[in-house]
Amino acid sequence: MKTERGDEVIVVGSGVIGLTTAVVLAESGRRVRVWTREAAERTTSAVAGALWWPYRIEPEALARDWALQSLSVYEELAARPEESGVRTVEGVMGESRLDEATWVAARLPGLRTATAEEYAGTGMWARLPLLDMPVHLRWLRERFLRAGGVFEVRPVTDLAEAAAPVVVNCTGLGARELVPDPAVRPVRGQLVIVENPGVTTWLVSTDADAGTTTYLFPQPDRLILGGTTDEDDWSLTPDPAAATEIVERCAALRPEIAGARVLGHRVGLRPVRGAVRLEREPLPDGRVLVHNYGHGGAGVTVAWGCAREAAALASR
Template sequence: MDNAPSGDVIVVGSGVVGLTTAIVLAERGRRVRVWARESGELTTSAVAGALWWPYRIRPKALAGEWALQSLSVYEELAARPRETGVRLVEGVQGETRLDAPEPWAARVPGLRAATPEEYAGTGLWARLPLIDMPVHLGWLRERFLRAGGTIETRTVTDLAEVEAPVVVNCTGLGARSLVPDPAVRPVRGQLVVVENPGVHTWLVSTDSDAGTTTYVFPHPDRLVLGGTTDDDDWSLTPDPAAAEAIVERCVALRPEIAGARVLGHRVGLRPVRDTVRLEHEVLPDGRVLVHHYGHGGAGVTVAWGCAREAAGLALGEEPAAVRP
């Protein structure tokens, strides 16, 4: 039974988590508005590498469940890649053994040990969603609008001033000052975009001694090369030395990338928190405020599963799992 207060829902934030949550609510019959200070194309989500794989997100058990729910959605969306931006692409998650991943990994279809021909070290081969985020964010926006939702450019400085019976806070790193919640902090990621010389498989490789993670994500017209994990770094300016190091590491793994023309640089700030904040509170005037942020480097990976649970909280339903 739907026990939510009557009237509108306002979702604050237009990244992948905010838009997906807004879609779930709108398609369940709510009148939903998204308030955001910037369009989805200018959010952290827009610069994400966006390979489906839980990364820098806790609690792990819940994140795994949310990720698997989202995987099912992305597999369906991959039937229309030009429209949705979602493709299923083969590749290798390096430095990971079949007996080492979290329990959710056992439920990923086709996951197996990589062969020596596929990867020189120990790794897992998988066919996973790889998402073109500018295209996908545009598709999410259109799906939300078709469901009857509206998007407004608003700068929110106080959640208590958002006048709606139900407010869902999907502000990501912005929650640090808006709530305020000092537990959410930035982990800076830098990417280099180059022309694709013919690479068709993705690769993620971790060097624990050097403290680096290197990845190559192929799209039809470009390669996304990464990356960095700079804790508590707020800079959105590309670092030329970091960009050079990224390209060098990627070329060492995939020599055919050498000499590929650089198309651009991207920097995003992952909203990392010790645990995702997904909970609701009743304000003194009876309105419902749902907090839904802190997804780290896995916002795309868990978006649909997490959005369904957030929507349930907004509609007065019992949570699907006990929160730690």
């Protein structure tokens, strides 16, 4: 049996990975504190388009398993969309084929090839979880607090500051300096938020020649347009030229978007790494450090699977 002290865990980071991990740990009976330099609604996760689908994440086999575990949770949460921020929404994944999705076909009833009327190219029609991230992050935090967790806004300049028997590092891009791990780097994503002119389905379209991915995600009170994938770009300032291009690309796919009123601009830095780091590191002083970072733009997609594995590593 663990001692009371041995049950203590500090989770560093409050994006979707950190909060989900904290929820799993707290609901397993651990005494959990989340340390974060900023409130969850100001993290990169709050800016995410947040469609469930593995995006630029390795290792592929593990990522698919984590994603399927997360899919099960989101399907349950979609029964309470106003509370959880999770809905299941239909749309087209452009430049994708059914034979590339055999790993998930059994879990997605209705997955099929998109018709020519639905998409002018090769694509898959799917019904997937789509998350309203400000709502979902708030829901995660409230669920964590109900489980007895403690949330502390405090800067962390060294993981050694977290004096608990188990520390879980969910710092995303911050791991580049805190670990330090130079393999973690930013891939900048810019979004334009507009009034929704009546779009009810999501769309992701990739132009390999131009090197662009264009997407539009309908939320209850707005339409999210994207995006950019700017490698090693640390700027959090919206680029007006990029914003104009995003709107033009989205309007080329859905003409009704052309006149939509712009509500705002968002920029986030995806914490990309060659492969997710999810592992247990015993420290010389007997404490345990569990790493759970490097999820790139797929943090939402794999959050619950990774959280469960991190919690298991923390309990060994």
